[in-house]
Amino acid sequence: AQSVTQLGSHVSVSEGALVLLRCNYSSSVPPYLFWYVQYPNQGLQLLLKYTTGATLVKGINGFEAEFKKSETSFHLTKPSAHMSDAAEYFCAQKRGSSNTGKLIFGQGTTLQVKP
Amino acid sequence: GAGVSQSPSNKVTEKGKDVELRCDPISGHTALYWYRQSLGQGLEFLIYFQGNSAPDKSGLPSDRFSAERTGGSVSTLTIQRTQQEDSAVYLCASSSQVNTEAFFGQGTRLTVV
Numbered sequence: 001a002q003s004v005t006q007l008g009s010h011v012s013v014s015e016g017a018l019v020l021l022r023c024n025y026s027s028s029v030p031p032y033l034f035w036y037v038q039y040p041n042q043g044l045q046l047l048l049k050y051t052t053g054a055t056l057v058k059g060i061n062g063f064e065a066e067f068k069k070s071e072t073s074f075h076l077t078k079p080s081a082h083m084s085d086a087a088e089y090f091c092a093q094k095r096g097s098s099n100t101g102k103l104i105f106g107q108g109t110t111l112q113v114k115p
Numbered sequence: 116g117a118g119v120s121q122s123p124s125n126k127v128t129e130k131g132k133d134v135e136l137r138c139d140p141i142s143g144h145t146a147l148y149w150y151r152q153s154l155g156q157g158l159e160f161l162i163y164f165q166g167n168s169a170p171d172k173s174g175l176p177s178d179r180f181s182a183e184r185t186g187g188s189v190s191t192l193t194i195q196r197t198q199q200e201d202s203a204v205y206l207c208a209s210s211s212q213v214n215t216e217a218f219f220g221q222g223t224r225l226t227v228v
Contacts, residue, residue, distance in 0.1 A: 034216055043206065044158075044219040051215075090158060101146050101210065102171055103217055107157035 002027050004091050006106035014114050019063075019078040021109050023091030026072065031093040033074040034103070035065055038088045047089075050074065061085070086113045117141075119220035121207050127226045128197055136192040136223045140209030147190050148210075148217060149182055153203040161205075164190065197227045 007022040035047040048059025055067040091106040120139040149161040160174035164184045184190040208217035
């Protein structure tokens with residue numbers, strides 16, 4: 001069965017520090033992977049996605065993620081955190097090779113950015 | 116419309132009452148999802164519609180929950196005999212093809228008192 005695990009429900013970094021949010025997936029077929037961000041009292045917004053091709057994908061606001069099949073991971077990074085990055089981040093996957101498009105989410109990671 | 120629209124944005128209801136939540140997906144999107152987000156929790160999958168296929172209802176928590184999608188467009192999520200534990204934000208999303216990203220609405224905040 002598909003599942004998504006986000007390690008760490010809360011991550012705190014200082015402004016200007018590296019952001020690393022961890023995501024591991026479980027899928028018997030190559031997945032399509034996504035990171036979404038949710039700012040307080042707002043809906044979810046797509047940060048980036050991996051479908052096929054280049055395993056390092058770049059998204060909005062300076063975020064990027066690397067698909068590592070050998071590690072079944074899709075960790076989200078940003079070199080330098082800004083205060084405005086404080087939000088909740090969700091990793092998600094879909095089956096990549098069937099017509100079953102159910103989107104499965106991890107439990108989310110709340111990112112706190114300290115001045 | 117330009118995005119996924121959900122109504123109402125907020126709903127307060129008394130325990131035991133039925134509620135209907137509406138979702139207008141992006142025009143032309145064939146896939147539609149409903150999720151529930153409780154305070155401090157992640158996104159709980161409820162139901163998924165894809166074109167004319169039978170919906171995936173595997174996430175509906177009880178038989179008090181049901182959803183339909185009329186004409187392949189608007190969807191309504193119905194919760195019968197609401198309970199306090201149903202209080203949550205209900206999110207709707209749509210996507211244009213099976214394997215592309217989903218676009219989310221702003222959600223309906225349901226409070227059962």
